[in-house]
Every structure is written in structure tokens, then in C-alpha cells.
Amino acid sequence: MPMHRHAARAALTVVALPLATPAFAAAAETSSLNLTAISLFLCFVLLTLWITWKAAQRTKSTDDFYAAGGNITGFQNGLAIAGDAMSAGAFLGLTALVFTSGFDGLIYAIGYTTGMPIVVFLLAERLRKLGRYTFTDVVCSRLSERPIRIFAACASLVVVAFYLIAQMVGAGQLIQLLFGLDYLYAEFLVGVLMVCYVMFGGMVATTWVQIIKAGLLMAGATLIVLLVLVTYRFDFGALLAQAAAVHPKGTAILAPQAAPKDPLSALSLGLALMFGTAGLPHILMRFFTVPDARAARVSVFWAATFMNYFYALVFVLGFGALVMTAGNPAYIGVGGALRGGGNMAAIHLSHAVGGDAMMGFISAVAFATILAVVSGLTLAGASAVSHDLYAGVIRRGRLDEKSELRISRIATFVLGLVAIGLGIAFKGQNVAYMVSLAFAVACSSTFPVLLLALYWRGLTTTGAVVGGTVGLLSALGLTLVGPAVWVKVLGNPAPLFAMDPPTLVTLPLAFATCWLVSRLDRSAQAANDRERFDLQQQAA
């Protein structure tokens, strides 16, 4: 049981603190232990793990996993879809972004809200008509399977890696802050927990668990927002005025600051946020798992409503955190930086408005959500390796389930190690920003291929693979030499490619390459690809 380890670690911390052993000496000065918050945190995390375990026991088939046995309403499924998409990374990262840079942080929140409607307008109905729910299934239904599987698995792994970084950094800082552990130990703890969670639970992010988590996350965030607003008698203007008064940049934080300085990056970010959701490998899977098409459509409406409501809360959370923690040495360290790392603004805010109990509750909800998202991502990554690459490509389908499961476990373990390494390398980066990089890669690689496969007769296998790969490699390469990695991780003074994220270049490049290569493709495979599109259209 992973939780015993966890509890033991907490107990160890309590014992070790008075002794001030070297490992905990640094921790002692960053935060003192908060027993109320910690015990509430442990209670809530244990409770979610218990629910997960119960749900996993009752989950017998893949149908159960996604549809919770088919007796789920559109409203409930909407909550589950929202639960998949609302990561705690977004909650922690967006609040922190507003805390540091004001309205510029809200630009991210607003951008995220446009993602789900685009998925509904352009993809959802077509996917339902085809009866396919994952990127690979849709594209393989009309193009040659093996090359597409290789490309899809590679793209999934890159997106999963960026997404994982965000969650690992968020979880690591949370554990560091709450238990006073060193960041390095916190990362290992999260990594070990994550691998245990996936190994013993397997299918963890069941529909019911996602419903409960989405509900708790929204309830907790709403409660904080109400407590902040009560202080200002529900006058949002007064809150903003106070925020401008305490921030060193003054009223400049109430309007966009970065966009006027770098318009190209602003447009590029807008593209990534709007179309990135549509390319995420783990987001499309829960669509249309309710009994009929009508309920399915109602569920995406609820999903969009919940998500947009959640992101709208960031308006108050971010500026609330700025005002409520200002000048308080319990939250702000000597240099003016937040205690426990830059992503902890929301956690400090919960303490400021609701005391230890609220902090314990919010931390637990955030941590449980991170664990679920991380496990979902790890599963997606592991299945890309075991199912798409190993079973489908290397063994060409001649493989028993047992060895596929073994490969999947090995992949989970390796992904856990990779996640720990990345979490340590990207320490201190804002997690909402890291998520936007995952979006940039997704909307330059999988999104163009998916959209063209659904709408354009002319797309051929070679065109899709070459175009998608060009988009994937250019997005990855330009991100690596951009500000996030080249400057902040590798420590170089200036980026080689300043546009951040690179979507404005890579998205059109991917579309253009898909189009050009498909047009020039005169092979027999290409003729077959086009013919299968026509057959699909007739069937639909």
C-alpha cells in the first residue's frame, strides 16, 4: 500500500524535525510543520485512494472503465470529461501566473476555455459517427495502420512527457510545502506513489473517480472564491484596486503586458491554447460513453460549462492570492518570492482565507487530482509503448496479452523514472506554462493529422506521417531551443528561437506539409486511402 509509505514518511518528518538532520534543515527554514493541515491532507488522500480502489474493484471491463456500466447521465459524464481536463496543474499554475504577472495569467485561463468548444464543433460528432474515440483509431480507420501507429505513439509520448512535467512539478512543490521535505525527496516520493498507483490500480481514472474529483475541485475553488469576495463585499473592482496597490508593477498588472512587447508570441500562444486540447491523446477517450447520442451531446455541453466556470474562478483566485498573501511573512519569503515555490499561490490563499483545515483540504484535493492525472498520462504513455509500438509494430499483432502487460509494466516503471528526472530538471517553472508547451506540441502534430483525416479526402498515409512528424519535430526542437528549456533549464543567456510557444510557425508548417506531400503522393496506397474516405462518408 503506497499510503503506508506516505504516512511513514510524514511520521519520520515529525520525528526528524527537532533533530534538524541535514536533509530536513533546509525544510525547517522554509516551512514549519502544520499538523492540522497534514492530518486533513492524509485523511482526504486516503479517502480518494479508497474510493479509487473500490471503483477499480468493480471495474471489470473497458466498458465499465469509461461508461461506469452505462447507467450514467449526461450531466455526470460531463463532470467526468471536465475532471479529465481540469488538472490541478491548471488550478495551481494559473493562480500562480496571475499572482506573479496579473492579467497575463488570465490570458492562459481564457485560452484554455476555448479548447473544449472547438473539440465539440469540429471533432466530436464526426468521431461519434465513425464510432472511434482515440486519435489512432480514427486515423487508422482510413490510412495504413503501421506507420500511423508509430507516429501516434511518438507524438503521444512527447505530449505526455510535457504534461507530466507540469504535474510532477506541482505535486513536488505541494509535498515540499506541506511536509517540509526537500524538493528532491518530494519528487521521488511522488514518482514512487505514481508508479504504485498505476501498477496496483491499473485503471484508476474511472468515471466515478473523475466525477468526485471534479466536484471536489470545483467546490473547493468556489469556496475560496466566496471567502475572498466576502472580504471585499463582492466588489471585484475593489479587489483589483487592492491587488494593483500591493503589486510592484501597480495598475499595469490589470491589462496585458507581455502581448504588446511580443505580439507574435501572443498569437502563437493563442493558437496553442485554442487547438491544443483537440490534439491531447487522453482527452478524446471519454466522449460518448453514455447510452445514446443525445445524452452524449448534453454531456459535452456540461463539460464545457464546468470547465469554463472553473477557469473563470481563476479571475478571483489569482488576484485574491496576490492580495491575501501580500506582506505576510507566513506566505512570502525574504526576497518577495512565495514560500514553497512559485506554484503554491493557491495553497497559501486557501490558508489565508480558511486556515489550516482549508489548506489541508485544498492540498489533498489538488494532490489527489494530480495523482489521477499523472496516472492517466502514464497509462496513456505506457499503452502507446506496449500496444502501439510493441504489439502493433514490432510484433505485428502476434503477441499474447501476458507479454503485452509485461511490456506495459516496464514502460510504466521507465516513465516513472523519466517523470522524476523531468520534475527535477524543470523545478521552479510555472506549471500552467509547461501545460501550454504540451498544448503547442499537440496542436502541431496530432491535431492537423486528425482534422485532415476527418475532413479532407486527399490525405494520404505518407502525407499524414510526414506532415505530422515535421510538426512534431519542429515544435519539439523549437521548444528545446526556446526560452523554457534553452534558457531556464540549460542556463544559456538567450534563446536561439525567441517565439514562445512556436505554434505560429509549426502549426501551419504541419498543415502545409500534410497537404503538399499528400498532393504529390501518387502511390497505390494513396489511392486506397482516398477510396476509404469515400467509403466512410457513404457509411455515415
Next chain:
Amino acid sequence: MELYKPSLRVPDTQDVSLGVILTIILMVAYFGFVAMGAFAPAVLAKPVLSGGTVNWAFAYGLFVIVLGVVLTGIYVLAVNRADARLSGK
């Protein structure tokens, strides 16, 4: 839309054009917001009510968020109705 065509393809093409139209509306609204932030930040920084602190940046941002929900609602209603009409025939 009023024309009755017996072909099964009719609702499909309607979905596509509705989806594309709604996508374009949302894109115009959102990229209008981004472009104003990039090229006319002074306009967004003007207060909505004179003397107030809430400026057009917040109002426009909230508008985009609400618009996303409203357009999704319109799409779901329209497609569900078309579906019901089709199965009724």
C-alpha cells in the same frame, strides 16, 4: 435548412457547416481579444465604468469564456433537434 431532401447526407453537411461557423465565431472573438492585447493594449486598459477598476480586458475575457459555453449550447441544441427531426420521419 427548410428544403426537404431525402438523402441521408443532409444532416451531416448541416453539422459540418454549423460546426465550422461556430468555430469561426469563437476564433474571431478569441483572436480579437489576443490581437487587441498585442496591438491595442491601451483600449483594453480603459475602465468599463468611468472611475472603476474593472477594465475592458476583464470584460472581454469573461465574454470569451461565456461565449464558449453559449456556442456549445447552441450547437448541442441544434444537432439534437436535427437528430430528433430525422428520427421522427
